Amino acid sequence: MPLPPICTTFEPYFLLSDERLQDIVNHFRKEMEEGLAGYGKDVAMVPSFVTGVPDGTEEGTFLALDLGGTNLRVCEVRLFGQHKFEIKQQKYKVSDELKEGEARILFDYIADSVDAFLTEIGSDISSNEPMHLGFTFSFPVEQTAIDAGKLLTWTKGFNAKHAIGNDVVKLLQDAFDRKHIHVRCSALVNDTVGTLLSRSYQSGPALIGAIFGTGTNGAYIDKTRTVQKLGEDKIKQAEAGGEHAGQFMVVNTEWGAFDNGRHCLPVSIFDNKLDRESINPRKQAFEKMVSGMYLGEITRNILLHLIDSSVLFNGYSSKTINTHYGYDAAFVSAVEGAKSPEEVKKLIISQLGVKAEHIGEGDVEIVQWAIRVVAIRASKLAACAIAAVVQHTGNDKVPKDEEDKGVDVGVDGSVAEFLPNFSERVSEALAVLLGKEGGKRIRMGLAKDGSGVGAALTALQAKKAMDKRTEGKSQFVPGKKGYN
Numbered sequence: 079m080p081l082p083p084i085c086t087t088f089e090p091y092f093l094l095s096d097e098r099l100q101d102i103v104n105h106f107r108k109e110m111e112e113g114l115a116g117y118g119k120d121v122a123m124v125p126s127f128v129t130g131v132p133d134g135t136e137e138g139t140f141l142a143l144d145l146g147g148t149n150l151r152v153c154e155v156r157l158f159g160q161h162k163f164e165i166k167q168q169k170y171k172v173s174d175e176l177k178e179g180e181a182r183i184l185f186d187y188i189a190d191s192v193d194a195f196l197t198e199i200g201s202d203i204s205s206n207e208p209m210h211l212g213f214t215f216s217f218p219v220e221q222t223a224i225d226a227g228k229l230l231t232w233t234k235g236f237n238a239k240h241a242i243g244n245d246v247v248k249l250l251q252d253a254f255d256r257k258h259i260h261v262r263c264s265a266l267v268n269d270t271v272g273t274l275l276s277r278s279y280q281s282g283p284a285l286i287g288a289i290f291g292t293g294t295n296g297a298y299i300d301k302t303r304t305v306q307k308l309g310e311d312k313i314k315q316a317e318a319g320g321e322h323a324g325q326f327m328v329v330n331t332e333w334g335a336f337d338n339g340r341h342c343l344p345v346s347i348f349d350n351k352l353d354r355e356s357i358n359p360r361k362q363a364f365e366k367m368v369s370g371m372y373l374g375e376i377t378r379n380i381l382l383h384l385i386d387s388s389v390l391f392n393g394y395s396s397k398t399i400n401t402h403y404g405y406d407a408a409f410v411s412a413v414e415g416a417k418s419p420e421e422v423k424k425l426i427i428s429q430l431g432v433k434a435e436h437i438g439e440g441d442v443e444i445v446q447w448a449i450r451v452v453a454i455r456a457s458k459l460a461a462c463a464i465a466a467v468v469q470h471t472g473n474d475k476v477p478k479d480e481e482d483k484g485v486d487v488g489v490d491g492s493v494a495e496f497l498p499n500f501s502e503r504v505s506e507a508l509a510v511l512l513g514k515e516g517g518k519r520i521r522m523g524l525a526k527d528g529s530g531v532g533a534a535l536t537a538l539q540a541k542k543a544m545d546k547r548t549e550g551k552s553q554f555v556p557g558k559k560g561y562n
């Protein structure tokens with residue numbers, strides 16, 4: 079059965095043309111450059127003060143903490159060198175009261191969770207020194223050192239009071255100190271930076287670490303000099319003062335806020351409704367079209383509109399479909415992965431709670447269509463972000479005098495991992511944006527545990543820099559062993 083005309087009228091917002099994609103990439107590059115030049119921009123381009131990526135030989139045991147996903151995660155990470163590691167971890171629930179209450183209470187809870195981990199799981203770290211901890215904090219932060227950064231805004235359902243504008247490392251360290259927990263937060267890490275480091279540790283130097291999970295964001299490695307907003311003094315300091323005179327710096331793009339000004343993203347009525355009803359209207363515009371927190375909700379808005387227009391389910395809805403965030407992106411993955419229309423029909427009944435007698439001829443196809451166009455748009459937009467970074471860093475060109483090693487992109491998050499066809503669609507769009515040959519040079523691979531391993535690797539880099547400051551010498555030979 080052909081789709082009702084109302085569906086096809088919405089397709090231009092989802093099935094983006096090649097020209098439209100290229101236009102988005104051009105805007106992306108412009109906003110990235112603005113973020114590198116000045117503070118307070120939508121695409122914040124946050125310098126991480128991480129001056130290189132690991133090569134897999136690093137060793138040591140560190141604590142890691144991950145806040146920003148569905149759960150709070152406390153880990154102990156053992157790096158064995160030879161690209162190998164081991165993680166002990168425990169997850170702790172973060173209630174809505176904690177997410178929206180006083181920041182001090184949230185950080186006390188985090189410190190208590192680390193304490194509980196050390197008591198219940200135990201640690202292999204035996205030293206009188208405080209234990210070094212890498213804090214993966216996956217929210218927009220203006221970082222001023224490897225262990226300091228001010229929270230710019232909450233995202234992903236967090237809204238704790240008296241946190242914005244404060245140094246989150248200090249908030250955490252104060253909580254440890256109040257409770258006499260012998261832990262030192264030595265590195266503040268965005269999950270994307272962690273993903274980039276983790277991927278590099280496991281498979282050799284990567285260019286980009288990208289998250290497609292509850293939210294979306296990416297980090298990449300750039301020349302320190304390109305981060306002009308640091309100013310000449312800080313640039314020189316960073317170039318000289320890194321663990322190994324770092325000409326490079328990992329930059330956390332905060333691309334989730336790309337095009338908050340709505341110059342080029344395809345904003346449909348369904349996106350507008352989602353945005354208006356969100357806790358952060360007019361923010362995270364790109365994230366709201368790409369990440370797991372929103373994919374289900376966009377499709378729910380489409381289904382509701384089609385029900386209200388009497389072209390779906392005979393005009394009957396269900397409690398799940400009527401509920402704000404009534405179902406999540408797992409449903410999108412399930413429908414995308416379904417082998418037959420009968421399977422989709424079963425999912426509509428079991429997961430959306432629609433009564434079998436309300437499902438008419440053609441309805442299953444309409445649901446499949448809604449899911450498919452939203453998933454296609456998410457993957458094409460994800461490709462735009464990757465292509466923008468690849469072009470910005472000049473990695474779209476094959477190097478002339480050296481062997482072409484291609485470009486490695488470490489990805490993490492449930493959307494990247496579980497949404498069927500996601501990586502294939504990203505690759506297809508990259509071929510459009512970078513040319514067939516250019517597209518083939520981009521290798522995307524899962525970098526699991528970025529927030530654990532990556533945080534440990536950053537804590538290691540911070541500890542080495544600290545040791546260097548106190549001892550006046552580094553144990554690492556730049557470019558030979560350890561970070562390069």
Ligand SMILES: Nc1ncnc2c1ncn2[C@@H]1O[C@H](COP(=O)(O)OP(=O)(O)O)[C@@H](O)[C@H]1O
Pocket residue numbers: 146147148149290291292293369370371372406407408409411412490491492493496497
């Ligand atoms: N099977 C799935 N396919 C796609 N997205 C999923 C799936 N399961 C959960 N999600 C979405 O992924 C998000 C969780 O992302 P995940 O990467 O697991 O954690 P994090 O919270 O650390 O980003 C949720 O918003 C959820 O809606």
